Amino acid sequence: MKKARKKIIGILGGPGCGKSTAAGVLGKLGCGVIDADRIAHEVIEKAGIKKELQRCFGSGIINKKGKIDRGKLAEAAFKNRRQVAQLNRIIHPAVLFRIEQLIGKFNRRRGIKAIVLDVPLLAEIGWTKRCDKLIFVSCSRKNRVKRAEKNGLFDGNKLKILEKFQISLDRKKKITENTIDNNAGLANLKRQIAEIFSKFMENG
Secondary structure, three states: OOOOOOOEEEEEEOOOOOHHHHHHHHHHOOOEEEEHHHHHHHHOOOHHHHHHHHHHHOHHHEOOOOOEOHHHHHHHHOOOHHHHHHHHHHHHHHHHHHHHHHHHHHHHOOOOOOEEEEOOOOOOOOHHHHOOEEEEEEOOHHHHHHHHHHOOOOOHHHHHHHHHOOOOHHHHHHOOOEEEEOOOOHHHHHHHHHHHHHHHHHHO
């Protein structure tokens, strides 16, 4: 008898909204979390991909230790849509292949209640269709910038650049069944996620 696949939950939201934090909360509730950013960080250091990135975006993206400087890579790539498309063409196939592998792995593991996709460009790559439930993490621009700067990710100007190459937050919010507010601290975020997840599992 073929085992039923586990349900997939997709996390949507803008840069710095706390998608990874939300995914982490779901992980503690028994979900298998797939972190696309972490996968991408591993992928860009693969010899063939690193060589192609250097060829397309210049040797300036390589740091003194011979690794990809992700900040310099972002600066080089996020200049126009053609450059962004080129970056995605190089990285995405390997990242998506690994995501598929992990979905298969979590489907085979007992004790995993559901699978969470923490994928920054989930909507942009059309993977919302793979999800059984979509959760939008809402957060004010002020708090998103503050959080990103605190974590050393980007400032307000870089936030604008990142958003320019993504589907608008309004459109993302419209395609989700549930919106959680991430402006009032971790405890409030956990409460909202627990409620949504409980209902999701009951109706699953």
